[in-house]
Amino acid sequence: MENKTNTPGFEGYAKFLKEKGPTTQLPAFDPNWIGKQPRFIVEDKIMNVPTAVILRFPKMMWLAAAAILLFTIGVWITFLTSKPESEIVRGTTLRAAVVFVKGQVSVMRDEEMKLHRGDLLNESDIILTGAGGALDISLTDSSVVRVKENSKLILKQLREDNGFQIKINLASGRVLNIIEKEKKTSNFYVETPSAVAAVRGTSFEVNASENESMVFVVEGAVEVISLNSTKNIYILEKSKLVTVNKDGEIESIDISKLNATLPEYKEMRKNLGSLDSELLLDVQNLKSAKTEEELSKVYDLSIERIIMKDGRELRGVVVSQKKGKLVVQTLQGSYILDEDAIDKIKY
Structure with a gap:
C-alpha cells in the first residue's frame, strides 16, 4: 500500500528522518521504580535532602541577627516608656508663712482653701486673691512678699541650697517685695509672662498681665x-x-512714686517682724501624713481638736508651743497659731 500525504513539502522531511534514525535512548532499568508512583519519588527527594543543604546560614550570623533583634526591641521599649527629664531642683524644701491677710485670699492645692494668718505655704502652692484681698508672705525671716488684689501667684521654688533659692511666678496681678539676701549665693526671682526680675537685695514692685509687665x-x-x-x-x-x-521690648520711665508706696512697705516690715525667726526655722522640718493615725504615730502625739475664735476647727497635733504661738500639723497643712486666737482645745 502506498503511503501518501497531502502536506506540501513533507516528502523532504520524511526522507531526512529515515536517513538520520532515532537518537533518544531509554534510561537504564531501575528495579526500585516498580510499585512506586511519581509522588513517592518526589517525597523521597524532599525528605532525604540533608539539613545542611537547606540551612547554609553560618551559626555566628544567626547569633548576630538575634543580638540585633534584641537590641532593637530594647531600644523601642525604652523609647515608649521613657519620660522627658524634669528640671533638677536641689536643696532642702522650705515653708513660707502667711503673716497678714485681708479680704478674699485662698490657696489652691488639691482643692481651693481659704487662707488665714499663720498658715504655712509649700513649694508649688498657688495663691489667689480676690477684689480687695491681699496677704503678706514671709519667705524667710528677712524677706516678705505682699500679694495685692486680683492676683495669681505660684510659689515655684522654695529651697535652701547654700543660701535661699526662691522663685515665684506672678501669672497676673501685683506684688510688692522686700528682699534681703543674707548670702551672696542666695537668689530671688519674680517671673511674669514677659519678664524675669532678678533681685540683688532690694524693695521693689512687680505688676503683670498677659500683654505687659512692670x-x-x-x-x-x-x-x-x-x-x-x-x-x-x-x-x-x-x-x-x-x-x-x-x-x-523694655521701656524705662523715670518716675517718682516712692512717697505713695513707702507707707505700705513699712507695714510689710512690721508684719514680717511679728513672726519669730526661731519659730520659722522650727516649722521647716514639719512632716505630713495621709491619715490621722499616721500623723499621730509620726509625732508620737495625740490628735486634738483646736477651736478658733473665728469659728474654724482644726484637727491635728500640736507640735510645739512657745512665745505665745502654737505650731500645729494637720492632714490639710501646717499652721502657726496665736494663743489669743484660740477659743479652746479638746483632747
Missing part, C-alpha cells in the same frame, strides 16, 4: 530680663520703672 524699684537694684528670644537685660535702680511688653 517693675518699679523702691530701694536697691533689680535686673530685668525679657523672656522673648532677644533676652534683653536692663538694670533698674532706685525710683526707676520699666515696662516689658510681650514682644520683649
Whole structure:
C-alpha cells in the first residue's frame, strides 16, 4: 500500500528522518521504580535532602541577627516608656508663712482653701486673691512678699541650697517685695509672662498681665530680663520703672512714686517682724501624713481638736508651743497659731 500525504513539502522531511534514525535512548532499568508512583519519588527527594543543604546560614550570623533583634526591641521599649527629664531642683524644701491677710485670699492645692494668718505655704502652692484681698508672705525671716488684689501667684521654688533659692511666678496681678539676701549665693526671682526680675537685695514692685509687665524699684537694684528670644537685660535702680511688653521690648520711665508706696512697705516690715525667726526655722522640718493615725504615730502625739475664735476647727497635733504661738500639723497643712486666737482645745 502506498503511503501518501497531502502536506506540501513533507516528502523532504520524511526522507531526512529515515536517513538520520532515532537518537533518544531509554534510561537504564531501575528495579526500585516498580510499585512506586511519581509522588513517592518526589517525597523521597524532599525528605532525604540533608539539613545542611537547606540551612547554609553560618551559626555566628544567626547569633548576630538575634543580638540585633534584641537590641532593637530594647531600644523601642525604652523609647515608649521613657519620660522627658524634669528640671533638677536641689536643696532642702522650705515653708513660707502667711503673716497678714485681708479680704478674699485662698490657696489652691488639691482643692481651693481659704487662707488665714499663720498658715504655712509649700513649694508649688498657688495663691489667689480676690477684689480687695491681699496677704503678706514671709519667705524667710528677712524677706516678705505682699500679694495685692486680683492676683495669681505660684510659689515655684522654695529651697535652701547654700543660701535661699526662691522663685515665684506672678501669672497676673501685683506684688510688692522686700528682699534681703543674707548670702551672696542666695537668689530671688519674680517671673511674669514677659519678664524675669532678678533681685540683688532690694524693695521693689512687680505688676503683670498677659500683654505687659512692670517693675518699679523702691530701694536697691533689680535686673530685668525679657523672656522673648532677644533676652534683653536692663538694670533698674532706685525710683526707676520699666515696662516689658510681650514682644520683649523694655521701656524705662523715670518716675517718682516712692512717697505713695513707702507707707505700705513699712507695714510689710512690721508684719514680717511679728513672726519669730526661731519659730520659722522650727516649722521647716514639719512632716505630713495621709491619715490621722499616721500623723499621730509620726509625732508620737495625740490628735486634738483646736477651736478658733473665728469659728474654724482644726484637727491635728500640736507640735510645739512657745512665745505665745502654737505650731500645729494637720492632714490639710501646717499652721502657726496665736494663743489669743484660740477659743479652746479638746483632747
